[in-house]
Amino acid sequence: MEKYILAFDAGTTSSRAIVFNHSGEICSVAQKEFTQYFPQSGWVEHDPHEIWSSLASVAAEAITKIGINGKYIAGIGITNQRETTIVWDKATGDPIYNAIVWQDRRTAEYCDKLKEAELIPFIKDKTGLIIDAYFSATKVKWILDNVEGARERAEKGELAFGTVDSWIVWQLTRGERHVTDVTNASRTMLFNIHTLEWDKDLLKLFDIPEAMLPEVASSSEIYGHTKTTIFAHKVPISGIAGDQQAALFGQMCIEPGMVKNTYGTGCFILMNTGEEPVISKNNLVSTIAWKIGNKVTYALEGSIFMGGAIVQWLRDGLGIIKSSSEIEELARKVPDCGDVYFVPALTGLGAPYWDQYARGTIVGLSRGTTAAHIARAALEGIAYQSMDVINAMILDAGIGLKELRVDGGASRNNLLMQFQSDVLAQTVIRPHTIETTALGAAYLAGLAVGFWENIDEVKKQWTVDSTFEPDAQHDMQLAKRKWAAAIYRSQDWVK
Ligand SMILES: Nc1ncnc2c1ncn2[C@@H]1O[C@H](COP(=O)(O)OP(=O)(O)O)[C@@H](O)[C@H]1O
Numbered sequence: 001m002e003k004y005i006l007a008f009d010a011g012t013t014s015s016r017a018i019v020f021n022h023s024g025e026i027c028s029v030a031q032k033e034f035t036q037y038f039p040q041s042g043w044v045e046h047d048p049h050e051i052w053s054s055l056a057s058v059a060a061e062a063i064t065k066i067g068i069n070g071k072y073i074a075g076i077g078i079t080n081q082r083e084t085t086i087v088w089d090k091a092t093g094d095p096i097y098n099a100i101v102w103q104d105r106r107t108a109e110y111c112d113k114l115k116e117a118e119l120i121p122f123i124k125d126k127t128g129l130i131i132d133a134y135f136s137a138t139k140v141k142w143i144l145d146n147v148e149g150a151r152e153r154a155e156k157g158e159l160a161f162g163t164v165d166s167w168i169v170w171q172l173t174r175g176e177r178h179v180t181d182v183t184n185a186s187r188t189m190l191f192n193i194h195t196l197e198w199d200k201d202l203l204k205l206f207d208i209p210e211a212m213l214p215e216v217a218s219s220s221e222i223y224g225h226t227k228t229t230i231f232a233h234k235v236p237i238s239g240i241a242g243d244q245q246a247a248l249f250g251q252m253c254i255e256p257g258m259v260k261n262t263y264g265t266g267c268f269i270l271m272n273t274g275e276e277p278v279i280s281k282n283n284l285v286s287t288i289a290w291k292i293g294n295k296v297t298y299a300l301e302g303s304i305f306m307g308g309a310i311v312q313w314l315r316d317g318l319g320i321i322k323s324s325s326e327i328e329e330l331a332r333k334v335p336d337c338g339d340v341y342f343v344p345a346l347t348g349l350g351a352p353y354w355d356q357y358a359r360g361t362i363v364g365l366s367r368g369t370t371a372a373h374i375a376r377a378a379l380e381g382i383a384y385q386s387m388d389v390i391n392a393m394i395l396d397a398g399i400g401l402k403e404l405r406v407d408g409g410a411s412r413n414n415l416l417m418q419f420q421s422d423v424l425a426q427t428v429i430r431p432h433t434i435e436t437t438a439l440g441a442a443y444l445a446g447l448a449v450g451f452w453e454n455i456d457e458v459k460k461q462w463t464v465d466s467t468f469e470p471d472a473q474h475d476m477q478l479a480k481r482k483w484a485a486a487i488y489r490s491q492d493w494v495k
């Protein structure tokens with residue numbers, strides 16, 4: 001019987017399990033949303049047990065849907081929301097606090113202090129990152145400072161820290177392996193992206209005991225075998241990558257200069273920069289794209305905190321649409337935004353602005369403004385934010401953009417993709433499989449177990465669904481100036 005690769009995609013709002021065949025085609029998908037906790041303004045938490053139980057149930061569902069069991073799974077690839085921080089007791093496996101999610105802003109003021117102490121170059125030189133509450137280090141420190149007895153227990157070696165990938169491997173191996181991969185490690189602000197080791201100076205700065213940290217492995221190797229009852233067989237866990245790096249791989253952006261944008265909850269634009277990190281002068285971050293064998297590939301990244309999530313807000317917060325896909329029909333009711341500009345900074349602004357205190361802003365409302373204009377302005381806001389990141393990327397890399405490869409839920413929206421092409425004056429390409437995050441994790445897992453022989457073999461599986469060419473119908477220069485003015489108005493709002 002044919003064998004398959006199973007990808008676990010542990011996203012911010014839902015858990016997905018996808019079974020891929022040897023041609024890289026999706027054979028089965030199961031998905032489950034899980035609870036988002038907002039205990040205070042700007043705080044976002046998940047229950048680590050729910051992350052795992054939802055993943056376990058979708059994995060079981062996905063494999064039973066096509067009538068297979070663990071025996072027919074050649075390898076498991078894990079991809080995950082990055083930066084989200086979990087600390088658990090090594091003996092009991094119980095988390096000592098909820099997962100603090102990447103979007104959580106509770107450590108923003110502490111980050112300001114780090115900036116005031118002029119630590120920006122110190123941290124950037126080692127990690128490639130910008131100081132922001134987004135990354136894991138300040139979240140781990142918060143847990144150690146705020147959960148009673150935590151630091152003492154961490155110092156005694158009783159606690160484990162992990163990003164969501166580590167938590168999943170711990171569950172799958174029943175506590176046998178405490179491991180992460182280089183891509184996830186590079187988002188913690190504790191990992192030196194040049195030496196590929198946890199950085200002792202940073203551990204000291206954040207007062208984090210080294211004993212809590214996972215072992216750091218490559219993105220494609222056998223980390224261990226499943227011990228859960230879901231599979232009834234020992235399945236090798238053989239690929240791990242943060243979701244945005246996995247998407248870069250799934251999009252087969254394997255040559256330096258290739259760029260992808262994933263339009264999910266946020267928008268994450270990554271450019272492959274080859275074997276050396278490019279240190280950004282334009283407020284992007286340098287990150288590890290993957291490590292396969294001994295070869296490390298780096299990327300430049302621009303992280304936008306609100307992408308498709310703004311569409312969910314129009315659905316759940318404003319109630320002007322009933323489902324995310326309805327936004328396209330609504331926005332098409334008007335020929336343009338009617339001079340309305342919408343900066344979706346509901347949780348602050350990420351790259352290239354990095355303003356933790358910015359908030360969502362709609363400007364240019366008039367008596368003639370309708371829900372359709374707001375819908376259109378929201379979609380355009382997603383595209384303008386992506387344009388700002390891509391412009392910064394082009395400056396940093398010193399090379400132009402040949403094409404933009406797109407994926408993620410909101411990339412289904414043809415109006416958004418056409419507008420993205422118009423504002424960039426560049427070709428936008430959507431592949432057949434927009435589940436490229438899971439596909440990338442599957443490829444990494446399959447390569448490690450010989451399911452696929454080499455990258456050249458999987459490269460042939462990437463095929464184009466739609467191409468969008470620039471076809472701007474109005475003055476884009478004026479529109480871009482208005483966008484810049486709207487961004488200015490959204491900044492520094494809640495400080
Ligand atoms: N047709 C659409 N137009 C615009 N946004 C969409 C559309 N379909 C889905 N979305 C948005 O895409 C996001 C889901 O994409 P997905 O890739 O599943 O995200 P994630 O992996 O971050 O959970 C949601 O925020 C949703 O609002």
Ligand SMILES: O=P(O)(O)OC[C@H](O)CO
Nearest residue numbers: 011012081082264265266
């Ligand atoms: O869950 P996603 O797809 O929104 O991705 C979240 C990112 O990994 C955060 O850095």
